[in-house]
């Protein structure tokens with residue numbers, strides 16, 4: 001176990017974004033005795049084709065909590081409307097308050113260019129908070145931080161105005177089952193809404209055990225091409241032998257508005273990437 005536990009905060013827009021994009025890193029952090037908190041900026045109340053509103057919000061809160069429990073992390077789901085998040089001063093103050101309260105060593109969020117407005121505004125809110133968390137006169141009721149956390153972006157495949165360019169690679173092969181266990185908790189999403197929205201409902205198995213296998217397979221299909229795409233960074237990180245052999249990996253890109261994700265920060269915050 002770690003002497004001084006690191007603190008990882010993942011702020012996503014929806015109640016499955018944090019674990020979807022950084023579930024492996026979160027699982028590795030927890031396995032090493034570090035502290036992990038995941039946050040959804042919205043209540044998830046628009047993420048379904050049959051139900052919506054309070055009933056869906058209750059369901060998604062329970063799914064997020066269950067996902068966090070898989071690795072022993074907390075998962076907070078805020079009350080902002082799904083599909084209606086705005087980067088207001090009020091929400092910015094909430095984000096500043098949350099960051100100051102949790103005091104993350106590493107803070108992950110979406111990139112500012114993304115198909116979903118909730119993702120874009122979540123990114124903007126975190127970016128807007130990045131410097132202000134150190135300014136005492138802003139949100140004075142929450143004691144300011146002396147230093148910015150390291151901030152990094154979650155991966156995506158959007159190309160414009162510039163493509164995701166990872167600074168860090170993490171071999172998540174040892175925790176693929178944990179990632180699948182976490183995502184398996186989001187029944188309303190991966191087996192219902194997203195399956196409907198992305199037209200793969202007929203591929204979703206009926207029983208729980210088969211669904212869990214389906215989830216692992218889907219996660220492998222998603223993460224394997226990414227490992228190949230950024231193979232050179234894996235080789236740079238893990239050396240030629242292991243770097244060439246890594247099957248599944250997560251990648252993160254340093255954000256210029258946080259503390260620098262330099263060699264020292266990479267060694268400290270990603271100690272298993274060696």
Ligand SMILES: [Zn+2]
Nearest residue numbers: 013014017116
């Ligand atoms: Zn999302």
